[in-house]
Amino acid sequence: MTTPSAPVSATALVSVLSxxxxAWEFVTGLDPASFYPSYGPLPAVVGVRDQSGDWTTAGQERTLLLSDGGHVVEHVTDAESPTFFAYQLSDFQRLFGVLVSGARAEWRFEKTAxxxxxxxxxxxxxxPGRRLIVRAIVKAFWSPYMERVLPGIAAATPSASRRS
Incomplete structure (x- = not known):
C-alpha cells in the first residue's frame, strides 16, 4: 500500500475594508466565470452547470466548465459563516486530470481592525509519480494566478478596497 504524498499547496492573502x-457572503456567492480567467496553461472558468443549491451550505455541488473544453466538480465541505469556507474538487479533465486526483480550496476570513x-x-x-510536475506547475502558474485573481475579488467585494 502506498502512502499518499503531501498536497502541493499555494496561498494568497488580501485585506478588504468589509x-x-x-466578505464571506460575497466570496461564497460570486460567479466563478466572472473572476477566474485563463492564465498561461490554466483554462478560464466559462460557466457553471448543475449547481445543487446556494453555495453557502456544506454538501452543495456544481460543475465548473472550462475554456479548454474540460470541467471540474466542486463539492462544498465546510461553510462556517463568517470565518471559513472550503470545497473539494474532483473529476479534473485535460492536464490536471492526468496529474492530480483532486484538490481542496479553503477560504479563511479573519476580522481585523x-x-x-x-x-x-x-x-x-x-x-503517484507526478508530485514534482504538480509542484512545478503550482509554483510557476497556480501561485501567481492566485496572486492575480484575489485582488480582483477583493476589489469587487462590497465596501472593499485592496489593502497591503
Whole structure:
C-alpha cells in the first residue's frame, strides 16, 4: 500500500475594508466565470452547470466548465459563516486530470481592525509519480494566478478596497 504524498499547496492573502460577514457572503456567492480567467496553461472558468443549491451550505455541488473544453466538480465541505469556507474538487479533465486526483480550496476570513483579511489556500493532491510536475506547475502558474485573481475579488467585494 502506498502512502499518499503531501498536497502541493499555494496561498494568497488580501485585506478588504468589509466586515467578515460581507466578505464571506460575497466570496461564497460570486460567479466563478466572472473572476477566474485563463492564465498561461490554466483554462478560464466559462460557466457553471448543475449547481445543487446556494453555495453557502456544506454538501452543495456544481460543475465548473472550462475554456479548454474540460470541467471540474466542486463539492462544498465546510461553510462556517463568517470565518471559513472550503470545497473539494474532483473529476479534473485535460492536464490536471492526468496529474492530480483532486484538490481542496479553503477560504479563511479573519476580522481585523479595519475590515477582513482573506486567506485563500489551494491544495492539489498529485497522482503517484507526478508530485514534482504538480509542484512545478503550482509554483510557476497556480501561485501567481492566485496572486492575480484575489485582488480582483477583493476589489469587487462590497465596501472593499485592496489593502497591503
Amino acid at each position: 466586515h467578515p460577514v460581507v 479595519h475590515g477582513t483579511r482573506i486567506l485563500w489556500t489551494y491544495s492539489f493532491f498529485a497522482k
